[in-house]
Amino acid sequence: MPAFEHPDYKNECKRLDTTLNYLKNFDEIINTQKERIDEAVEYSKSHYNSDNAEQFNELVINEALQVSMKSRLKNISRSLSKPYFARVDFTEEGLDKMGNYYIGKMSLLDEKTGEFLIVDWRSPVANLYYEGRLGEASYICPDGDIHGDISLKRQYTIENACLKEIFDIDITTNDDFLQAALGSNKDNRLKDIVSTIQSEQNQVIRADMWKPLIVQGAAGGGKTTIALHRIAYLMYNYEKTLKPENFMIIAPNRFFLSYISEVLPELGVENVTQTTFEDFAFNVIGKNIGKKPKLNSPHEKLSTIIENYSDKKSKENNNIIEASCFKSSLEFKELLNKYLKYIEYHYIPKEDFKVHDFVLFSYKEIQKLFLRDYSYLPFSKRIDEIKKSMINKVKYQRDKILDRVDREYECKLDKVRASMGDCPERRAQIIDIIDERDNLLLNIKKGLKTVIKDYTSKIPKRSVWQYYENFLINLSKLNTDESKCKLIDYIKDYSLENLKNKNIEVEDLSPLMYISISVYGLSEKINLRHIVIDEAQDFSLFQLYVLKKIVNSSSFTILGDLCQGIYSYRGIHDWNDVAKYIFTDENSSHLCLEQSYRTTIEIMNAASEVIGGLNDPRLPKAKPVIRHGDEVKVFEKDSLSDIAKDIDNKIIKMLQSEYKSMAIICKTLDECMKLKSLLKEKKNVSVITGKEKDYPGGVVLIPCYLAKGLEFDVVVIANASKDMYTESELDVKLLYVAMTRPLHELYIYSLGEKTKILPI
Numbered sequence: 001m002p003a004f005e006h007p008d009y010k011n012e013c014k015r016l017d018t019t020l021n022y023l024k025n026f027d028e029i030i031n032t033q034k035e036r037i038d039e040a041v042e043y044s045k046s047h048y049n050s051d052n053a054e055q056f057n058e059l060v061i062n063e064a065l066q067v068s069m070k071s072r073l074k075n076i077s078r079s080l081s082k083p084y085f086a087r088v089d090f091t092e093e094g095l096d097k098m099g100n101y102y103i104g105k106m107s108l109l110d111e112k113t114g115e116f117l118i119v120d121w122r123s124p125v126a127n128l129y130y131e132g133r134l135g136e137a138s139y140i141c142p143d144g145d146i147h148g149d150i151s152l153k154r155q156y157t158i159e160n161a162c163l164k165e166i167f168d169i170d171i172t173t174n175d176d177f178l179q180a181a182l183g184s185n186k187d188n189r190l191k192d193i194v195s196t197i198q199s200e201q202n203q204v205i206r207a208d209m210w211k212p213l214i215v216q217g218a219a220g221g222g223k224t225t226i227a228l229h230r231i232a233y234l235m236y237n238y239e240k241t242l243k244p245e246n247f248m249i250i251a252p253n254r255f256f257l258s259y260i261s262e263v264l265p266e267l268g269v270e271n272v273t274q275t276t277f278e279d280f281a282f283n284v285i286g287k288n289i290g291k292k293p294k295l296n297s298p299h300e301k302l303s304t305i306i307e308n309y310s311d312k313k314s315k316e317n318n319n320i321i322e323a324s325c326f327k328s329s330l331e332f333k334e335l336l337n338k339y340l341k342y343i344e345y346h347y348i349p350k351e352d353f354k355v356h357d358f359v360l361f362s363y364k365e366i367q368k369l370f371l372r373d374y375s376y377l378p379f380s381k382r383i384d385e386i387k388k389s390m391i392n393k394v395k396y397q398r399d400k401i402l403d404r405v406d407r408e409y410e411c412k413l414d415k416v417r418a419s420m421g422d423c424p425e426r427r428a429q430i431i432d433i434i435d436e437r438d439n440l441l442l443n444i445k446k447g448l449k450t451v452i453k454d455y456t457s458k459i460p461k462r463s464v465w466q467y468y469e470n471f472l473i474n475l476s477k478l479n480t481d482e483s484k485c486k487l488i489d490y491i492k493d494y495s496l497e498n499l500k501n502k503n504i505e506v507e508d509l510s511p512l513m514y515i516s517i518s519v520y521g522l523s524e525k526i527n528l529r530h531i532v533i534d535e536a537q538d539f540s541l542f543q544l545y546v547l548k549k550i551v552n553s554s555s556f557t558i559l560g561d562l563c564q565g566i567y568s569y570r571g572i573h574d575w576n577d578v579a580k581y582i583f584t585d586e587n588s589s590h591l592c593l594e595q596s597y598r599t600t601i602e603i604m605n606a607a608s609e610v611i612g613g614l615n616d617p618r619l620p621k622a623k624p625v626i627r628h629g630d631e632v633k634v635f636e637k638d639s640l641s642d643i644a645k646d647i648d649n650k651i652i653k654m655l656q657s658e659y660k661s662m663a664i665i666c667k668t669l670d671e672c673m674k675l676k677s678l679l680k681e682k683k684n685v686s687v688i689t690g691k692e693k694d695y696p697g698g699v700v701l702i703p704c705y706l707a708k709g710l711e712f713d714v715v716v717i718a719n720a721s722k723d724m725y726t727e728s729e730l731d732v733k734l735l736y737v738a739m740t741r742p743l744h745e746l747y748i749y750s751l752g753e754k755t756k757i758l759p760i
């Protein structure tokens, strides 16, 4: 209700004023402190003396303080326009006093009273707002479970520091606040949802960080949004032990990253790596790759598959799909393991480490160090460790060896001396022996200087690329499964042909990363403790396996929707496979986000019927939130230009409306281009090709596989004819993805008869 109509309006205004005044005061204090730190940093930099360790330490500390104050000021400035969004009144069991907890994006402590004016949405007590109902409730905090009673749950709309609306939540009311949030129009960036996080989402956000968490979420269920809120939550809870660079979120492509780029900063979180699998892979392999390859776009392969998919006889398509599936599998990883075992066994030279005849380490000893004692390290790092032992050995054996030589020659000299009296022959023999000894000592001394270098120079120095090439060459030999011979030959031939042209495909990245970390290890700059993967249904088991090896723990959040698995030929079909094959030793948690928040009941029901056509029990049905809109409209037209004419009108109408975004979704990029050439409104339309780094918003013409993950006020599916979308799994999933993109309106065109999979 409008705030001024609420009986508690005056008290709430007073509270808001108090909070704002405190915040302003706090802002000034921090600003003054920051000015002082800025000056100190400036001074240290302009009077820098590299010999002064104390000054250096001070500079490092002040710079860290500078960063933290900057982010604090940003949070305060955000809170100044909207300090909190909800309140919970909770009386703890055994205590008389009721606590009024105002929940916002940061906490604010009144230092005089010692009470919180605002509590952070991520704090334990704030859980009461997300999970608790009026009456008996409890929350978990580090001291244990706190039981008590909730007497009030209230939500606020505050705009520019002005109280606009107040909603009291009782057991029966619908969540008006959520409805208002869902009904609004979206621009070109995803937004935070701290004030309306729902209970099932809250459980995902607050789940244990150290256990693998697998989330199957409906289209529009908030997976992407929740993934980002979870990072903010984990960072808040592990603020003292973990840094932003310990977290990473992987999203499908760069322009999707720009679409989600505002959420973490809005939540006060900076410097978390937000990347794509492809970019991360190149970062991991780094210079060890040895060549600069060109990565074939995964979309091109999908486009080829899409175009030929309905043609069951397409042998080439079957080959592409089977090869892609096998290269992404753990079986392929096993072949690579076999190869790496061979490399490991032959990595060190088959010889003793010795100077002259003095064996410092036998081959067996080095082999034991390499294959057993240091087996937990990557190959090249094992050599670094062995080198350290060698250096020590040389250092401590040097004098002993020289002494031994001396002693041996003393014996020889004694023998000569004893064998005859002094005579020219004896003198000549003695001189020869002494010369021989001196030469030998010189050689040994020289040898001791270069022995380690000489030894390590015999270790082959191959780049990751060379290892991979060699692995592919030997692929048929490594394979023992006769039924796979043809497929293996096909993979070998086309992959080697690709490498010859310096090309690689996404499926090559996991093996390349695997080789790189097995042989060279990880750069120290990569220090990840938790990875969040969005759209994980499109990840292969091999990709997940490599990522797990990199994190070296099971601290993962994996979110996806099997119904949208358009890369299912290489992706995941069943979340149980992930739990079973990737996190074998840990018991992973599975959560489900059934509710869909994006779209209207009418649109969601139509989309659910489409995916339901696959009759696959592994594909759960989404439950739409109660929000009604227009029925989905389907138009059959005789020509593409008729479709384009209609779409032109829709674009004009949308541009004149309050809507901010519209997508015209085609099956492929070619189809997008064809349609664009027919549109009169083309100047108002941007075509998304997948190469963009920024998501432009407005009206876009976009292939379906790139629209995945995004949302728009209005969606037009350009041609859902019966030829375009068959009953194949891929076509059904593609249409489902397209139909679940709109927030408010969905129009479907068809050139001629519409597809049978559309129920409308």
Ligand SMILES: Nc1ncnc2c1ncn2[C@@H]1O[C@H](COP(=O)(O)OP(=O)(O)OP(=O)(O)O)[C@@H](O)[C@H]1O
Binding pocket: 178, 181, 182, 186, 191, 193, 196, 197, 198, 201, 217, 218, 219, 220, 221, 222, 223, 224, 225, 226, 561, 564, 597, 598, 708, 709, 710, 711, 740
């Ligand atoms: N609790 C919520 N309160 C308000 N809005 C929400 C809530 N949960 C989700 N939304 C909204 O629903 C929409 C869909 O969210 P999001 O894109 O994160 O879902 P998704 O599961 O990743 O979808 P998809 O798999 O279809 O790409 C967004 O506009 C988001 O803001």
